[in-house]
Amino acid sequence: MDLLSIKDPSFLKKLSIKDLELLSKDIRKFLIENLSITGGHIGPNLGVVELTIALHRCFNSPKDKILWDVGHQSYVHKILTGRASHFSTLRKYKGLCGFPKRGESEHDVWETGHSSTSLSAAMGMAIARDLKKEKSFIVPVIGDGALTGGMALEALNHIGHEKKDMIVVLNDNEMSIAPNVGALHNVLGRLRTAGKYQWAKDELEMLLKRIPAVGGRVAATAERIKDSLKYLLVSGIFFEELGFTYLGPVDGHNLENLIENLNYAKKTEGPVLLHVITKKGKGYKPAESDKVGTWHGTGPYKIETGVIIKPENTAPAWSSLVSETVRRLAREDERIVAITPAMPVGSKLEGFASEFPDRMYDVGIAEQHAATVAAGLATQHMKPFLAIYSTFLQRAYDQVVHDICRQNLNVFIGIDRAGLVGADGETHQGVFDIAFLRHIPNIVLMMPKDENEGQHMVYTAIKYDDGPIAMRFPRGNGYGVPMDKELKEIPIGTWEILREGEDAAILTFGTTIPMAMEAASELEALGYSVRVINARFIKPLDEEMLTQLFEEKIPVLTIEEAVLHGGFGSSILEFAHSHQYFETVIDCLGIPDQFIEHGGVNELLCDIGLTSEKVVEKVLTLTREKQKRV
Incomplete structure (x- = not known):
């Protein structure tokens, strides 16, 4: 056909x-x-x-x-x-x-x-x-x-x-x-x-009612018969x-x-x-023949063999980097327990499950339950790692607030697929988690610039004992950067300067760092010196570095692959206002107030104006605004 x-579909009725x-x-x-x-x-x-x-x-x-x-x-x-x-x-x-x-x-x-x-x-x-x-x-x-x-x-x-x-x-x-x-x-x-229960029940009831002499009595006890048949059949x-x-x-x-x-x-x-x-x-x-979920959703594949066509990339997937680092640490720390709400494959936890079957729990499609199970584990001085997609963490918001953060429990939340995810579209874009987590007391929220910093952040999260800590990481693969053999703790709430500059500063983290670095290079060619700061801790902020930056009174641009309303940029504006740094010119780039539909991530970033070209334009506007104020 x-x-x-x-x-x-009306044609189906004729077939x-x-x-x-x-x-x-x-x-x-x-x-x-x-x-x-x-x-x-x-x-x-x-x-x-x-x-x-x-x-x-x-x-x-x-x-x-x-x-x-x-x-x-x-x-x-x-x-x-x-x-x-x-x-x-x-x-x-x-x-x-x-x-x-x-x-x-x-x-x-x-x-x-x-x-x-x-x-x-x-x-x-x-x-x-x-x-x-x-x-x-x-x-x-x-x-x-x-x-x-x-x-x-x-x-x-x-x-x-x-x-x-x-x-x-x-x-x-x-x-x-x-x-x-x-x-x-x-x-x-x-x-x-x-077996085929309902037909048997109805047919037997009808047959009993037709029996001469006793049909009336059977009809009077039909409900009892049906109940009995339920348990029988x-x-x-x-x-x-x-x-x-x-x-x-x-x-x-x-x-x-x-x-x-x-x-x-x-x-x-x-x-x-x-x-x-x-x-x-x-x-x-x-x-x-798929028993683990590989063929649930795939990229392109070869029909004859079923071989999935993957882009050439030797760098590890972010999900694998995080889960394997947790697995590595679990060999030395028996308190570590992994929990996932029906995503062991997507979160790349198969290796952890194989090595530590007693410490791996897939709770099914039950995000709220997963969060509170993690909280319960933490009350008993265990180290729960909750592996969950950003879009699904939304479903456990109350449990994060009420059960984890309010009790200041030491749960490590691995927020997978943070930022734009592309083809799955608006229901799956991980762009709200900063806004709905940042304002909750006690939580630490961070995002690494690359997979090497990512493994150190996982180590930091496992070693952290002062309450809940969450690490965002994107969908897809890392950059293939050299990896340190020894893991180290990153001091909570500290940022790092990736590029020095005196005319303006860009504060960003995670996937938008390459965009900021590219824009800074383009601006350098135009005669502008732009500082790029890896604001890897979204909460708490590096207040010492911020104070120094605002006292210099150079323009500041924040960039985030997340919603602007209530996001990282908002926290910088709040800091400036509360400390009365009114002379500093500040602007923010991020996801506008709309749901982002499906498409390639780069296409979506272009569509919403989250590009290096836009960063250059924003910085130039900020520097002109500063000159007007002088």
């Missing part, structure tokens, strides 16, 4: 099961070929081809609301809703988003990049539907990994209590990004082997006890069974949970 000609199966093959071929060029989340999407087709066959989107909790699983949905022709632009600047996007299509009714949100959103939509006396189906699709998130469990509890009409599709592929963990995962495992009745009608488990790659069960669910009153078993990476052997 010509997938590029699809305008909307036979055989035609739908052929369509499934065409979609898989399309995904494998296109994602080999663009990269993307191939494993999750190959696993939901039949499920997505069945959903759009049985429901009328967008009148019926299909919500994708696992947003990176929406590629097939995008194809069936008329966006196949845009797949060459997937996750590229100004191109097709890798997640549902309400502004992209009327069929994308809920945007998500963080998991475990669809059930709460679906409940809101169901309440609105009923208040407006409308008729429509609301169908959130949630993965078994996402179901470990506390928010999803809160929503299940509310939905079951209110008895709202809703069809929850549980897409169970036994993995999120990495293999799932936890007791709920084990419950689902028992359900997978429990199902080893786990978790969802039924929460108030859902449980259907399944269903083979998620059998279109006939999927359509049959979805149609049955449509006739069932109250909340229904349809348990669908799928295979992540279905139809592409390298992705199917």
Whole structure:
């Protein structure tokens, strides 16, 4: 079938099961070929081809609301809703988003990049539907990994209590990004082997009611019979006890069974949970055989071999640099324990887990729990290392404030993917952590200029005993700088001068240091001497160096790959104001007051004006402003 000609999903209702199966093959071929060029989340999407087709066959989107909790699983949905022709632009600047996007299509009714949100959103939509006396189906699709998130469990509890009409599709592929963990995962495992429960229950009840003479008595005790059958036929009745009608488990790659069960669910009153078993990476052997999450999301790859095409770079990945330094230190310090919320692969903790299995805890998609577990460990004089992406740390904000910082507990937070991350877009850009951490009492916040300074910062964090300490580091690889063999502590709150200068000063850290150094060289060619300072401690500030700088009264420019409002630049302005350095001209460069969409990092930096050219322009403006004031 010509997938590029699809305008909307209505054509599916006219196709036979055989035609739908052929369509499934065409979609898989399309995904494998296109994602080999663009990269993307191939494993999750190959696993939901039949499920997505069945959903759009049985429901009328967008009148019926299909919500994708696992947003990176929406590629097939995008194809069936008329966006196949845009797949060459997937996750590229100004191109097709890798997640549902309400502004992209009327069929994308809920945007998500963080998991475990669809059930709460679906409940809101169901309440609105009923208040407006409308008729429509609301169908959130949630993965078994996402179901470990506390928010999803809160929503299940509310939905079951209110008895709202809703069809929850549980897409169970036994993995999120990495293999799932936890007791709920084990419950689902028992359900997978429990057989076809709902049909057996209904058929047996109907059969009993037809028995002459005793039919009335059976009808009078139907609820007791149903309850007994739950315990008889199902080893786990978790969802039924929460108030859902449980259907399944269903083979998620059998279109006939999927359509049959979805149609049955449509006739069932109250909340229904349809348990669908799928295979992540279905139809592409390298992705199917993946057991650790390598094929969850990839860059370009060679279709024939499955070899992922990686850029030539001998420098270590930042995630690996941090986790391996923690691992090195754990050999000497038995108090070190690593914790991650479902990101052992992304955080490169496989080596730590292999060497120290008793000191490595993947808690599932449960960021709040992860933070408080770390706090609990710290109360017992352990050294917890919480490895978490900046975008996911947002979800644990209250726990960082209330449980870690308020108690001044010695937790080391490794903030991975800090700054712009590129293709995953606005839900994943790590640009808010400085603003939401900087104002919390007790915390130390730092970011290294390169991987050598990074390993020393990890050492500093492990040796630090005076409270919580966090280190930001970017996505991708380091610069390949020489690495010191011996680790050393960096005095907390100290900066370093990377380049001397008398006409202006640039304060920056991390990924924007090369930009500042390049701008300083360009300004030198124009006759300006610019000092570049590595402000590696974002909190506390190096007040001694700042005082000296402000007393010189030279213009100051701050640069950060993070939001300006409440960020590092704001702290410099606050310092100047509180110490009454009103004669110093100060300006700030950073992320403007907007969400940054997907695209290459360099393209995004150009788009928002965070470039060496802009730095040169700002410094020239500041020096002219100073001259006006003299």
